[in-house]
Amino acid sequence: MNFPEQVSAELRERVQSVATKLGWVPNGAARALATSRSGTIGAVFPTLIFGDFPRAIQALQHELARNGYTLLIAVSEYDLDQELEQVRKLLERGVDGLVLVGTIHHKDIDELCKRYKVPIVNTFAYDLARAKTCVGADNKKAFYRLTNYLADLGHQSFGLLAQTTLNNDRAQGRIDGVKLALAERSIAIPPQHYAEGRWGIHEGKSLLRRVLQQPPYPTAVICTNAYLAVGALLECQRLEIRVPEQMSIVGYDEIEIMAELPITITTVRVSGEEVGQNSARVLLAMLREEQSGQPHECSAELLIRDSSGPPRRDPLLL
Amino acid sequence: MNFPEQVSAELRERVQSVATKLGWVPNGAARALATSRSGTIGAVFPTLIFGDFPRAIQALQHELARNGYTLLIAVSEYDLDQELEQVRKLLERGVDGLVLVGTIHHKDIDELCKRYKVPIVNTFAYDLARAKTCVGADNKKAFYRLTNYLADLGHQSFGLLAQTTLNNDRAQGRIDGVKLALAERSIAIPPQHYAEGRWGIHEGKSLLRRVLQQPPYPTAVICTNAYLAVGALLECQRLEIRVPEQMSIVGYDEIEIMAELPITITTVRVSGEEVGQNSARVLLAMLREEQSGQPHECSAELLIRDSSGPPRRDPLLL
DNA sequence: TTGTAAGCGTTATCAT
DNA sequence: ATGATAACGCTTACAA
Numbered sequence: 001m002n003f004p005e006q007v008s009a010e011l012r013e014r015v016q017s018v019a020t021k022l023g024w025v026p027n028g029a030a031r032a033l034a035t036s037r038s039g040t041i042g043a044v045f046p047t048l049i050f051g052d053f054p055r056a057i058q059a060l061q062h063e064l065a066r067n068g069y070t071l072l073i074a075v076s077e078y079d080l081d082q083e084l085e086q087v088r089k090l091l092e093r094g095v096d097g098l099v100l101v102g103t104i105h106h107k108d109i110d111e112l113c114k115r116y117k118v119p120i121v122n123t124f125a126y127d128l129a130r131a132k133t134c135v136g137a138d139n140k141k142a143f144y145r146l147t148n149y150l151a152d153l154g155h156q157s158f159g160l161l162a163q164t165t166l167n168n169d170r171a172q173g174r175i176d177g178v179k180l181a182l183a184e185r186s187i188a189i190p191p192q193h194y195a196e197g198r199w200g201i202h203e204g205k206s207l208l209r210r211v212l213q214q215p216p217y218p219t220a221v222i223c224t225n226a227y228l229a230v231g232a233l234l235e236c237q238r239l240e241i242r243v244p245e246q247m248s249i250v251g252y253d254e255i256e257i258m259a260e261l262p263i264t265i266t267t268v269r270v271s272g273e274e275v276g277q278n279s280a281r282v283l284l285a286m287l288r289e290e291q292s293g294q295p296h297e298c299s300a301e302l303l304i305r306d307s308s309g310p311p312r313r314d315p316l317l318l
Numbered sequence: 319m320n321f322p323e324q325v326s327a328e329l330r331e332r333v334q335s336v337a338t339k340l341g342w343v344p345n346g347a348a349r350a351l352a353t354s355r356s357g358t359i360g361a362v363f364p365t366l367i368f369g370d371f372p373r374a375i376q377a378l379q380h381e382l383a384r385n386g387y388t389l390l391i392a393v394s395e396y397d398l399d400q401e402l403e404q405v406r407k408l409l410e411r412g413v414d415g416l417v418l419v420g421t422i423h424h425k426d427i428d429e430l431c432k433r434y435k436v437p438i439v440n441t442f443a444y445d446l447a448r449a450k451t452c453v454g455a456d457n458k459k460a461f462y463r464l465t466n467y468l469a470d471l472g473h474q475s476f477g478l479l480a481q482t483t484l485n486n487d488r489a490q491g492r493i494d495g496v497k498l499a500l501a502e503r504s505i506a507i508p509p510q511h512y513a514e515g516r517w518g519i520h521e522g523k524s525l526l527r528r529v530l531q532q533p534p535y536p537t538a539v540i541c542t543n544a545y546l547a548v549g550a551l552l553e554c555q556r557l558e559i560r561v562p563e564q565m566s567i568v569g570y571d572e573i574e575i576m577a578e579l580p581i582t583i584t585t586v587r588v589s590g591e592e593v594g595q596n597s598a599r600v601l602l603a604m605l606r607e608e609q610s611g612q613p614h615e616c617s618a619e620l621l622i623r624d625s626s627g628p629p630r631r632d633p634l635l636l
Numbered sequence: 637t638t639g640t641a642a643g644c645g646t647t648a649t650c651a652t
Numbered sequence: 653a654t655g656a657t658a659a660c661g662c663t664t665a666c667a668a
Contacts, residue, residue: 002663008637023433028411029350030661033644038347040390040411048372048379058366061393065404070411072358073391075379086383093346093358093388115341201578227574234578256545257575260519260552320647326653348645351660 001026032094040070041283042090043099046078046168050199050227052253052272053101056123059276060099067284069096078167080106091116097283099123103130104169119286119293123279125170126297133286133293135279137270139170142300143177143222146250146268149302150220151185153310155248158182159193159211159218161204161228174224174252193218204231205238212239212318219311220248226255229265233307237263239318244309246316254303264305274298319344350412358388359601360408361417364396364486368517368545370571370590371419374441377594378417385602387414396485398424409434415601417441421448422487437604437611441597443488444615451604451611453597455588457488460618461495461540464568464586467620468538469503471628473566476500477511477529477536479522479546492542492570511536515546522549523556530557530636537629538566544573547583551625555581557636562627564634572621582623592616 001019004012018024032038041064045053061071072095074086084106087098091112098113098120113120122134150158158178165172182188192214195207204227211218223229229251236243243249243263251258251267258265278296286293319337322330336342350356359382363371379389390413392404402424405416409430416431416438431438440452468476476496483490500506510532513525522545529536541547547569554561561567561581569576569585576583596614604611 006637011638026410027351027661029347029354029356030644031663032347033345033351033646034661034663036347036644048366048376054366054372057391058393061366061391065392065407070407071391073375073379073389074383075376089383089388092344201574205578230575231578234580237580256519257548260523260549262552262555324653329654345645348660349647351662352645352647354660 036094037096038094039068040072040093040095041097041099041280042072042074042087042093042095044074044076044083044086044090045101046076046083048073048075051225052124052270052275055272056276056279059273060280061276063277063280064284067280069280069284080104080167084108084112087112091118097121097287099279099283101125102169103127103134104167119283121279121283121286121293123275125173126295127169127173128295130169131295133282133295135282135296135298136170136275137268137298137300139173140177140180142252142268142270143174143224144181145177145300146252146302147178147181147222149304150222150248150250150308151181151187153220153248153308155220155311156187157193157216157218157220157311158187158189159208159221160189160195161207161211161221161223161232162194162196163199163203163224163228164196171224178222199225199227201227201231201234204228205235206231208232208235215315215318217316217318218247219316220250220308223249223251226251226253226258226265226267229267229307230255230257230261233261233263233265241316241318243307245312248308248311250308259305263307266305266308267303269301269303270298354412355414356412357386358390358411358413359415359417359598360390360392360405360411360413362392362394362401362404362408363419364394366391366393369543370442370588370593373590374594374597377591378598379594381595381598382602385598387598387602398422398485402426402430405430409436415439415605417597417601419443420487421445421452422485437601439597439601439604439611441593443491444613445487445491446613448487449613451600451613453600453614453616454488454593455586455616455618457491458495458498460570460586460588461492461542462499463495463618464570464620465496465499465540467622468540468566468568468626469499469505471538471566471626473538473629474505475511475534475536475538475629476505476507477526477539478507478513479525479529479539479541479550480512480514481517481521481542481546482514489542496540517543517545519545519549519552522546523553524549526550526553533633533636535634535636536565537634538568538626541567541569544569544571544576544583544585547585547625548573548575548579551579551581551583559634559636561625563630566626566629568626577623581625584623584626585621587619587621588616 076083195210394401513528
């Protein structure tokens with residue numbers, strides 16, 4: 001059945017017909033036992049609900065399926081211990097490779113995977129100092145560039161709305177990028193212009209209110225993800241702050257609504273498809289060639305839209 | 319290792335310590351071969367990107383993991399043949415159960431699963447006429463009620479923005495529900511007030527423009543999903559149509575933005591978590607009790623918000 | 637080109 | 653309570 005071309009046409013026919021008559025189908029478990037390869041890849045994501053994870057999973061699954069692999073999914077809920085636990089279970093299931101998000105993991109994971117000889121690819125980050133094999137955008141670099149874009153427009157006073165960095169090296173990298181760019185221009189973000197919270201549009205609204213408690217107000221507000229940016233923009237609309245004249249707002253990642261609101265939102269696009277597809281490719285290469293995979297840096301494209309522009313001279317009054 | 323309590327404490331200790339010293343770990347493939355149960359559940363979703371699928375997957379995965387099962391994910395891209403192909407591959411992998419979306423599938427699937435004795439649960443639909451075991455909301459009933467709500471407000475002229483019903487019995491059920499409710503009141507939707515298209519906010523905008531090509535205009539526009547409703551609302555805003563005074567807009571499913579726009583959008587909430595969790599429970603019950611599963615109807619809650627209200631007397635002029 | 641047998645790591649059934 | 657042994661269905665190496 002596996003190498004039909006190595007056999008006479010007559011026998012091939014005979015075998016095939018009997019097989020279908022008997023309703024024979026290969027047994028994956030037996031094959032896995034005999035070959036010690038399961039044809040499955042495990043992936044652990046912090047969540048499936050926010051971010052570009054679903055898109056990446058879909059591309060990952062598609063590319064794996066094209067190569068005869070099946071995808072096992074687990075969720076860590078942004079918890080390193082849960083991630084370890086899920087990895088352990090996936091390894092017991094016999095996955096041939098692992099896809100993880102970010103570069104910081106429980107310390108036991110490396111050792112475990114070494115023992116099982118299971119290759120790992122780190123995704124949604126590109127930080128060669130932290131991980132050899134990663135596929136994603138360089139979060140820090142992306143925010144460094146995003147911040148410079150705003151500073152070059154003339155902004156001097158910045159607000160930063162950040163999602164929690166707990167067990168999230170991607171989010172931390174973004175903040176680092178902002179601070180690096182500002183430090184080079186001797187600008188600091190005062191504490192009252194920095195607000196950290198959870199996810200979501202609603203949270204973006206309340207974080208924006210936090211940085212507007214008292215003047216002087218920032219002229220540019222950088223959000224570490226798309227939902228916060230949407231929330232910040234909607235809250236400006238409610239407070240009748242004109243965007244971008246009185247305040248520029250930028251985000252990260254693209255979600256459809258950003259391009260569809262009356263004021264479209266400047267953001268950085270990193271293709272989830274690209275991350276997913278290349279994660280699969282890098283992993284498959286590692287499986288074939290048994291060597292450490294080549295990292296892949298995904299492009300982070302700055303999409304300049306309505307919500308950002310040069311600051312006004314006259315200050316915002318609330 | 320499997321029944322440590324059946325063994326003397328001393329031996330248990332001895333075995334455990336040797337096992338860890340040797341770095342022993344169970345081998346899933348061997349176990350699957352011996353028991354002919356893999357501890358995996360397969361799920362095939364039409365897409366991971368739109369709809370409440372990611373949320374349901376997360377809940378499904380969580381509930382399965384709690385019971386020692388791992389989730390295998392596949393995507394059908396709204397294509398019955400691809401769905402069959404994915405099911406076939408999952409069965410070869412030895413899944414113990416299957417989660418599918420909707421009630422209409424390729425005809426071979428039933429037969430295949432019967433042969434493998436693999437139970438199936440149909441999700442995101444509740445239509446006992448079509449499938450014995452389903453977990454979800456009754457799409458038709460939900461739209462029947464949604465339409466009656468609008469009609470009871472006094473609306474007589476309806477527009478319907480629908481996502482494509484190609485291989486999508488859920489979307490078809492929604493349309494059927496609207497038509498049923500209107501038929502009972504001897505109202506028909508004229509062709510120019512019916513627009514069918516693909517997914518997405520952008521599509522919602524263009525579909526709305528389609529039903530506004532010439533008067534008389536509908537006073538209420540029903541959208542078969544959340545993204546279309548958001549698009550329709552934003553387009554009204556752009557066209558300076560006052561919502562709900564000049565036009566009511568309602569959707570289906572809840573996405574965060576609906577409650578955060580300046581005009582919040584009336585919709586029907588079906589909890590993706592509920593669907594996912596109960597799919598897992600029903601499937602696990604079938605695996606335990608080897609009998610056909612009890613269907614579970616998920617509640618569809620009408621969330622009345624800003625975007626719907628009674629129609630105005632004076633007609634909309636564009 | 638075709639047939640044969642050992643072995644993959646468990647579980648389950650049987651003796652002890 | 654503990655130990656030995658035959659499956660489970662496939663792959664692979666080797667013999668015919």
